[in-house]
Amino acid sequence: xxxxxxxxxxxxxxxxxxxxxxxxxxxxxxxxxxxxxxxxxxxxxxxxxxxxxxxxxxxxxxxxxxxxxxxxxxxxxxxxxxxxxxxxxxxxxxxxxxxxxxxxxxxxxxxxxxxxxxxxxxxxxxxxxxxxxxxxxxxxxxxxxxxxxxxxxxxxxxxxxxxxxxxxxxxxxxxxxxxxxxxxxxxxxxxxxxxxxxxxxxxxxxxxxxxxxxxxxxxxxxxxxxxxxxxxxxxxxxxxxxxxxxxxxxxxxxxxxxxxxxxxxxxxxxxxxxxxxxxxxxxxxxxxxxxxxxxxxxxxxxxxxxxxxxxxxxxxxxxxxxxxxxxxxxxxxxxxxxxxxxxxxxxxxxxxxxxxxxxxxxxxxxxxxxxxxxxxxxxxxxxxxxxxxxxxxxxxxxxxxxxxxxxxxxxxxxxxxxxxxxxxxxxxxxxxxxxxxxxxxxxxxxxxxxxxxxxxxxxxxxxxxxxxxxxxxxxxxxxxxxxxxxxxxxxxxxxxx
Numbered sequence: 001x002x003x004x005x006x007x008x009x010x011x012x013x014x015x016x017x018x019x020x021x022x023x024x025x026x027x028x029x030x031x032x033x034x035x036x037x038x039x040x041x042x043x044x045x046x047x048x049x050x051x052x053x054x055x056x057x058x059x060x061x062x063x064x065x066x067x068x069x070x071x072x073x074x075x076x077x078x079x080x081x082x083x084x085x086x087x088x089x090x091x092x093x094x095x096x097x098x099x100x101x102x103x104x105x106x107x108x109x110x111x112x113x114x115x116x117x118x119x120x121x122x123x124x125x126x127x128x129x130x131x132x133x134x135x136x137x138x139x140x141x142x143x144x145x146x147x148x149x150x151x152x153x154x155x156x157x158x159x160x161x162x163x164x165x166x167x168x169x170x171x172x173x174x175x176x177x178x179x180x181x182x183x184x185x186x187x188x189x190x191x192x193x194x195x196x197x198x199x200x201x202x203x204x205x206x207x208x209x210x211x212x213x214x215x216x217x218x219x220x221x222x223x224x225x226x227x228x229x230x231x232x233x234x235x236x237x238x239x240x241x242x243x244x245x246x247x248x249x250x251x252x253x254x255x256x257x258x259x260x261x262x263x264x265x266x267x268x269x270x271x272x273x274x275x276x277x278x279x280x281x282x283x284x285x286x287x288x289x290x291x292x293x294x295x296x297x298x299x300x301x302x303x304x305x306x307x308x309x310x311x312x313x314x315x316x317x318x319x320x321x322x323x324x325x326x327x328x329x330x331x332x333x334x335x336x337x338x339x340x341x342x343x344x345x346x347x348x349x350x351x352x353x354x355x356x357x358x359x360x361x362x363x364x365x366x367x368x369x370x371x372x373x374x375x376x377x378x379x380x381x382x383x384x385x386x387x388x389x390x391x392x393x394x395x396x397x398x399x400x401x402x403x404x405x406x407x408x409x410x411x412x413x414x415x416x417x418x419x420x421x422x423x424x425x426x427x428x429x430x431x432x433x434x435x436x437x438x439x440x441x442x443x444x445x446x447x448x449x450x451x452x453x454x455x456x457x458x459x460x461x462x463x464x465x466x467x468x469x470x471x472x473x474x475x476x477x478x479x480x481x482x483x484x485x486x487x488x489x490x491x492x493x494x495x496x497x
Contacts, residue, residue, distance in 0.1 A: 011095050014109050015088055018116040021369070022084035026077060026126045027376040032405035034128035038076035039412040048212045050232035052130040052171045076412065079128035086133045087125030091116055093139040094340060100146050101305060101348060110354070111343055113361040118339040119368045120258040120332060126373065130171050131336040137167035138177040139340065142314065145181055149189075149307045157185065157194050161201035168205055173334055176320035178202070184313025250330025251322070258338045259364060261372035264454050268484060269375060279367045286356075286363045293353050300350040308349075315345035375484065383483035387447055388413065390479060390490060391422065398437065400425055400446040400468075425468060434468055443494045445478065446470070452486035472496065 030038075040046045040056045047057040059079055066073050091112050098108045115121060124131045141164030148156035164181055167174035185198055209230055210221065219225045256262060269276040293299040305311055318341035325334045388409050391399055400423050401407075407424070411417045425448045428434050438444055449470055470493055479490040 010105075011109065011112070014112050014116075015091060018091065018112070019084065019088045021117075021373070022087060022122070022125055023081065025369075025373045025377045026080040026084070027123075027373075028378070029376050029381050030076060030127060030405075031129065032408045033130075034076065034079075035405060035408035035412045037130070038079055038128055039408060039415075039417070041079065042075045042412065043415050045417070048216050050172075050209075050229050052134075053209065053212065054169045055130045055133065055171070058133070058170070076128055080126055083128065083132045084125050086136050087116070087121060090121075090132070090135050090139055090340070093136065093143055094343075097139070097143050097146060097344065098348070100143070100150070101307065101310070103348065106354065107351075107357070110357050110361050111348075114357075114364060115339045115343065117361065117365045117368055118259045119261045119364075119372055120336045121339060122368055122373055123261075123376075124333075124336055126376070129333070131173075131333060134167040134170035134174045135337050135340065137163045137170065138174050138337065141167065141177065141181060142310075142344065145184070145313070146307060146310050148194075149310055154193065154197055158197045158201060161198035162204070165202045165204050169208055173321070173324065174337075176324055177317050177337070180313060180317030180320050183316055184309065188309035188313070246329050247326050248330075250332075251326045252330070254325070254330045254332040254335055255322075255338070257332055258335045261368050263371070265375060265381070265484070266371050269371065272484075276370060279363075279370045282363050282366055286359050289356055289359055293356050298353055299356065300352045303349065303351045305349055311345060311349050313345075314341055317341055318345040379484040381484050382452070382488065383481050384409070384447075384488075386479065386481035387488070387490060390445075394445070395421070397421065398423065398441045398444045400428065400434075400437070400444055400448060402448045402451040428468060431469065438473065438493060438495050441495075443492055446491055446493055447488050449475075449491050450487065450489050452483070452488065454485055 037056055037059070040049075041060045041063060044060065047060055048054070049056060059082060062082060063073070063075060063078050066078060067075075094115060095108055095112055098111060103111070121132070141160045141162075144156045144160035144163065147153070148160060160181060161178075164174070164178040168178055182195075182198060185194055206226070210226060213219050213226060213229050214221055217229065219229070253262065266276075290299075318338070321335070321337060321341060325331060325338075328334050382403060384403055384406055387399075387401065388406060391397075391406075391410065392414065398421050402425055404424055407419065407422050410419050410422060423437070425446075428437070448468065470491070473496060474494040476492040476494070477489050478492050481488055481490075
């Protein structure tokens with residue numbers, strides 16, 4: 001089916017088609033980070049975060065004129081639209097790279113569909129997260145690297161280094177893309193002037209960090225202050241290394257999840273409506289065609305690529321990013337760029353069975369739309385907005401809550417950061433601490449007694465989980481509310497007389 005379509009359409013049709021599904025289906029179940037970034041932009045606070053230095057400031061510059069025209073603009077929603085635009089820009093640059101590598105039109109179209117509808121890119125391209133925009137600059141770095149390999153014009157390697165360096169300013173994880181390109185230049189173009197032209201552009205990174213440190217953080221300039229600012233997550237312990245079975249488990253799981261949504265919500269959706277089981281049938285059919293092609297030895301054939309050093313370089317970039325994701329306990333957020341790198345560093349070296357490739361694109365689209373994008377838009381997983389409104393109406397009371405994103409939702413809605421009356425349940429480290437909290441306030445409100453519990457990564461890697469027991473306290477059911485994951489109750493927990 002896709003093969004017939006590709007004969008009648010061009011790249012612009014595909015880009016518009018993908019943009020349509022990004023723009024019409026921004027998630028309504030945003031992450032705690034998404035609310036935090038939107039709050040920073042909304043209230044002009046903390047615009048420079050060390051780990052993704054320019055993200056908030058860049059969106060602030062883009063959105064601020066809109067704020068002056070429309071005072072009630074939804075910063076969170078506009079941020080999602082901006083990420084969608086940059087995701088589509090990524091696809092345009094990617095298409096240009098594939099064209100420069102002389103892939104035929106129908107292959108380029110299917111590869112664009114595969115990347116555009118891979119779950120990690122689709123998910124974060126409809127969210128206010130920091131992982132899409134830096135890919136734009138890294139891909140530009142790769143495009144100009146390829147241009148240099150074809151022409152050996154020094155200005156292209158300069159632009160390659162510049163864009164790859166700017167990507168690091170939007171997210172530090174892209175240091176590995178920059179490093180991979182540098183190693184590629186060293187291995188395949190051992191010329192001093194080429195290395196200098198690439199590396200000199202990296203000076204923009206310490207210069208920008210230093211300027212932010214001096215004029216925004218108002219800290220004196222010293223090597224110690226610069227290092228502590230740039231490596232903030234390591235010094236604060238939020239990026240500590242961990243090695244064990246979890247690294248292997250999550251890096252394998254999230255390698256699949258980079259392409260396909262894998263989550264307990266799938267079973268909940270099927271239980272809600274059997275129509276949600278249809279994508280599973282399509283997946284089985286795809287697997288059948290895959291196995292059949294493999295057995296018949298029609299799965300792929302090796303093809304000649306003019307710039308094999310480009311492919312090898314991007315395979316190295318893929319390995320570097322994959323190893324860091326392993327180091328980060330398989331964090332799927334650090335694997336968002338993987339679909340681009342797998343295609344650039346491995347798959348385009350082979351001519352894959354086009355029928356299978358087309359079926360894979362179709363399967364990705366239907367599976368991820370059904371189990372990820374559609375429910376993200378039209379189902380409220382917890383419906384904690386009810387609890388949020390209740391908290392706002394009771395500003396003098398104390399709340400012990402389950403979901404961390406509630407704190408940032410409160411910040412986004414009220415402008416109050418780190419509201420002291422909202423306490424996360426996983427911050428209560430003992431029953432004594434709970435007892436003291438209730439005694440001090442005479443009563444508290446909580447949603448955790450019957451809160452729906454979903455099996456996820458955070459629960460597995462949590463090391464300090466304490467089961468809070470409210471049985472011995474008088475309690476009153478105040479309010480019920482329901483989301484896709486089940487019913488929650490706001491309880492009033494009173495001090496024992």
